[in-house]
Amino acid sequence: MLLRSCLALASASALLGLHAHAEIPQPADAPQPLSPQESARAFVVPEGMQIRLLAAEPLIHEPSGICWDERGRVFVCELHGYNVEGQIDIDELNKSGQLDTTVRRIAASESAKTKAEAETYGTVKLLRDTDGDGVMDKATVWADRLPPCYGLTAANGGLIVACAPHIVFLKDTDGDDLPDVNERLFTGFGTGMLERGINAPTHGPDGWIYFGRGWPGSGAITGPHLKEPVKLPGTHFRIRADGSAIEPVGGSTRTIGTTFTAGGDRFVTTTTSPGLLVTPLEWRYLTRNPDDVAPPLDAPATTETRVFPIAPVHPWRTKREQHAEYFAFYKKISLSDAAASGYFTSACSPLVYQHDALPGLNGHYLVCEPAASLIHRSEIVRDGTALRLQRVKGEEQREFLASRDSWFHPVSLTQTPQGGIAICDFYREIIEDYSAIPRHLQQQYGVTHGQDRGRIWLLLPQDESRLQRPAPPPTATEARALALRTADADHFQSHSELEKELLAMDFEDASAPPQLVLQATLSLGQSRSPQVFDCLRRIARTHGTRLQWIDCAITSALYKREREMLLALARDPGASAPVMARLASVIAARGDVAEIQSCLKEAALITGQPRQILTLGLEDAQPLAKGAAVPEVPPPAPPTAEQTAAWESRMPAILAALQDKPDLAAGRTLFTGVCASCHRSHGIGTSVGPDLDAEFQRAPETIVRDVVFPAEAARPGFETTFIKTRRGESLLGITASDGPGSLTLRLPGGAERTVLKKHATIRTLRNTSLMPSGLSEALTPRQLADIIAFLRSR
Incomplete structure (x- = not known):
């Protein structure tokens, strides 16, 4: 009897232990x-x-x-x-043995992020x-434990590697195959986020090496070969291979890669759009007139x-789509985010193929879509000074290259020296x-299976004799435009014949040809x-209404x-409207009262x-009237230690209020009035800061912390900017566009x-947020809980 009781007790204990640590x-x-x-x-690859x-x-x-380097050696970064x-x-x-089924989007804990740092690095x-x-059957490690590497290219007899916060140069000078x-x-x-660092160094036709933008830095870029530190805006940038120069270029997407056409036009991409054309106005041209406002620097x-x-x-993906609450949750952003498949969600690494080795591909645009295990192709179509991308005939409902292996995830495309x-x-x-x-679902499937794997594939012609063909030259128009762009970099000082031709x-x-007229104008x-x-003047009269960007x-x-040209065109405008x-906009922006008044005196000429x-x-341009109120918006300051401690002390009460039944109507009213x-x-509302349908997809407790400590939640792309204008106005907001001479x-x-x-004093405020601190003091825990409930309602 005693034995039976002991066995029963042991069995019950085992069951309890199993329940406590359930698999x-x-x-x-x-x-x-x-x-x-x-x-x-x-x-499945194209015929041929x-x-x-x-x-x-x-x-x-x-x-x-x-x-591939100059000696034909193959290098890979990881x-x-x-x-x-x-x-x-x-x-x-x-x-815990429990599945977390709460509907939200949540990042890892800070302790998990800290532990992950030991496993986060790059290798060449x-x-x-x-x-x-x-x-390949042998690998020699050239560099290990670099910061995470997202792209490399051969230059100056060595390698240039993108590994934020650095750009590294590796070279073997003694011939032992080790740097x-x-x-x-x-x-x-x-x-910041691992896949959003500087990336994809790419040789441009102008001798510079171009990089995709990354997270904003906290200060200026420095280097041993720079004369002085360089401050970069939130755009892509380019460097000289010897490290002597770094400067901004157009394009400001937050994904991976950049590519050039034979004529020097440049494309970038973003996750949900396979291709964006970078406005074909180089940064150096736009800086020539500091009174002009730059146009958007890229567009789909x-x-x-x-x-x-x-x-x-x-x-x-299928289970998330079939989960009604999760589908509604992501549908707030877009159908592509909610759907299991069928949309671009991870487009990256564009490549304009420029060779005849692969049949029918020269001049076509390729881009990876790793989440869907495929590579997409577009035909590049000239549309005046712009370029459009469209599906190739015959691929209206299929892709250029796709795999039935759902583990295949293409993240980078590189044209080989032979044309593969x-x-x-x-x-x-x-x-x-x-x-x-x-x-x-993370708990069940895991999120790192396969981290010990990786492959590199070559796409080659079936007829490999095509690999011996030389790369096709650019067209005559492309060659002329490229020659002008290269020659004018030194103001034609050593290219007098090209200047005469121009x-x-x-x-x-x-x-x-529109692209030639635009480049000639620049x-x-x-x-x-x-x-x-x-x-x-003749260009303005003939092409002013015909060609995009010709006015810029x-x-x-x-x-x-500008005044001289404005009057000249007013007398004989042609198509120069x-x-x-x-x-007129440039003259107005410059704000020289005498200049503006002299233009307005020409009433018969300057109209409309x-x-x-x-x-x-x-x-x-006029000073504010005497006694006029000047809006004063003081720049926000980071919270003091005392403020932080006070806000932290309110967190338990707010978290407790989240457990009560919310009043969604009250939350809606509060959101409308406060947020x-x-x-x-x-x-409801205006998207100055993050759209809360898209950004607040996280746990309620995470949202609370974002509200109480807004500086902690400041996101890249939403940095707070403070401006003091020449009229004495104070402006506080989010940078929407940062051009060479204007913001x-x-x-x-x-x-x-x-x-x-x-004409302004501009400060980007670090570790601060446009969102006012201290909301947890202005609102009760119940009110904050109602706002959060409204945000998360469906």
Whole structure:
């Protein structure tokens, strides 16, 4: 009897222990990895092409970039640590034995992020094929434990590696196949979300190396070969390979990669749009006229949003879509975010292919969509001075290259020296950012399976004799435009023949190639010839209404001569109306009262829109009337230690209020009155700060902390900017556009204000937020809980 009782007690204890440390159920439907040979058979590639393995695990894992150096050697960089913080976080959560089914989007804990740092780094390897079978079988580590690497390129006999916060130069000078030079060419770049650092160094046709932008840095960029520190705006940038120069360029997306056409036009991409055309006005041209306001520096080149994958959709995506609450949760952002598949969600690494080796591909635009296991192709179509992207005929409902292996995740495309395409495959089960995956599904599937894997594939022609063909030259128009752009960099000092050719062009030929006319207009501004003014006048009369950006190109070349050109065109306008309006805008922005008044005196000539612009400019240039109230908006200061402690002491009461039944009507009213001037949710308010339908997809306790401590929640792209104008006004808002000579500020309420940098004092406020601190004191815990409940309601 005693034995039976003891056995029963032991059994009960075991059951209790099992319940206390229950295992998280492991799903049986998780996709399994394929061997490289099996994965190779899963590809569908265009007719006349083949896929071949170049390298695979265990030789490499988590490859993020590849290049060939001047000696034909193959180098790869690796990015380690992706999603590790999420895995550490859920490993801890899984100890509870309970699935977290709360509908929200939540980042890993700070302790998980700290632990993940040890596994977050970059590696550069030299690969060799020692047995001649075409597959790399030996790797030599060139650099290890760098910051995470997202791209590399060959230059100056070595390698340039993007690894924020640095750009590193590696070189082997003694021929032992190991680098004895490891130099930080530049440092000071921002860091943050792992995949959003500076990236994809790419050689441009002008001799510079271009980089994708990353997180904003906290200060200036420095380097041993720079004469002085350089402050970069929130755009892409370019460097000289020797580290002697770094400067901003157009394009400000927050994804990976940049690519050039044969004519020098540049594309970038963002996650949900496969291609954005960078405005073809180089930064150096836009800086010539500090009184001019720069146009938007990039814009979508296509309306395409759909993709057609052939790989099975990962079960976590299907389950999230079928979960009514989660579907509604993500549908607030867009259908593409909520749907399991079928849309661009991770577009990256664009490539304009420029070779004849792969049949029918020369001049086409490719972009990776790693979440859908495919590579998309577009045809580039000339549209005046702009370029459009459109699907290639026959691929309206299929993709250029796709795999049935759902572990295939292309993240980088590189054209090989022979004309093939190298594809870096971040081969793993889940490529998505862990926080986008419902927590209970993270717990079951994990988010780092496959981190010990990685492949590089070569896309080659079936007829490999095509690899011996030379790369096709640019067209005559492309070559002329590129020659002008290169020659005018030194003001034509050593290119007198090109300058003579430029000045002799027939600028009144309305059939001239648009891209050549635009580049010629920009290059005219670099010439010191007295003929330039008349050339620009003829361009304005002939092409002013015909060609996009021609007005910007003309005003960039006419600093302090805008009035002269405005009067000349007013006497014989032709098709120059947009140019005249822009000239008037520059004069108005400069704010020289005498200059504006002298233009307005020409009443018979200056009429219509230019006159209206000048009249407004005169009003803005005048000092404020004596006694007029000047809006004073003091810049916010970081909270003191005492304030922080006081707010922290209120957190328990607010968290407790979250447990009570909310009043959604009260939350809506409070949101409208307190938050809607800067945030938008449920169709209410203005998107000055983050759209709360999209940004507040996290746990209620996380939202509380964002409200109570707004400086902690400041996001890249929403930095607070403080401006003091020449009239004495104080402006506080979010930077909407940062051009070479002007800055556009988005103010609370949604209005925008553009100021010339030379007429204002501008400060970017670090560790502060436009959102006022101390809301937890102005609102009761119950009121804060009601606002949060309203934000999370569906």
